[in-house]
Amino acid sequence: MNTASFIARRIAFNRQRSFSRFIIRLAIAATAISVAVMIMTLAFVNGFQEAVSQKIFSFWGHLRVQHYEQYKAAIAEEAPIQKNDTVVNEIYKIEGVKQVQSFATKYAILKTPESIEGVLFKGVGKEYDFSSMQQFLTAGRWINFNDSTYSREIVISEYTAKQLELKVNDRVLIYFFKGEDQKPRPDKLTIVGLYKTNMEEYDKLYAIGDLTLVQRLNGWAADEIGGYEIFLNDYHSMDKVNDEIFESLPGEWGSRTIRDLYPNIFDWLRLQDVNRDVVLGVMIIIAIINLITCLIIMVLERTRMIGVLKAVGATDWTVQKIFTLQGVIITAAGIFLGLVLGLGVCVIQQKTGFLTFWDENAYYMLVVPVKIIWWEVLLVVAGTLLVCTLTLLIPSLVSRRIQPAKAVQFR
16 A cells, blocks of 8 residues: 555544544635636636527527718618628628628607607518527517518517507507608508517617518619628627628628727726636635645644654655645645635535525616536636646645654654
């Protein structure tokens, strides 16, 4: 049997009451808490970034292609462009592009006898895929399309419905602005669905209806649209894909990312990365300090034992290995308990949603979202084990400096 391994296990799992036993438990607990906090921090930040980004992209796409107008406002009605299957096919060839969908918008006013609300009516075509927005539908359904004419259905936000005291299946009077010298055109549409994103930028602005209605109001041809929404597999590649798309567009067309529209939100999301890195760094430092302190105390407490071992022929490396292995045992136990605690909290949060934000409007959601990325969990485990093992060399070197003659007399 390996002598160093045997002694290390005896010390680590010693059931006799002693100060070192308390210190070992404290070090294991500190390591476990550090690992658990790192895992939960990664899961919560990943979940939050994904949830917010999904809300942003669902109503706007990652990029938009439309008629280029240099000084036009970021949110405004579009000048028409003709559908171009050649350009769309070229866009689909670009790596990372998931979906391309046509749209057009038009300002309108929703009116009831008691109140009015301004909205940006977003018209979408029959081929539009509502799957990315399905999670935000709180009542009713998305609009159905009519082959012979435009759909007389509309989906509005819960906020707008509350302001106008409307519900699903109610009919609402809507006025569209046609031009400076023309009177608004009234129409009556049936509310077939309500949505809620918790983002004021969307909930207070968008209503969703038929693209054909926008085309008729503007006097556009059937093949004219406001532009294309482009959805990507990974939002981190927006800038790269945007540069590639821009090169393939006709001269009067332009493209922009949603970051151009909401730069503050993306700066906020990047700030979450900084907060995450700070928490990870602090937790690693706490684990290291606790482990070093624990082993130094244990070395000092067992000075006589070290002296006896050296007196009977144990080498400095054997003594050093005893405390190094003991540190590895403590680290491994802490990592295991931290994994159980961290992943346990994350799974419970996914199932129950017991953790909530104190301000639903400020964070765009109520329940704290969780996304576990397993390679990040493995990286936390491997990184913690590696860093703590390397730092174990510091206290274990103390044992090499202990002289047998003085150690045996140590009280």
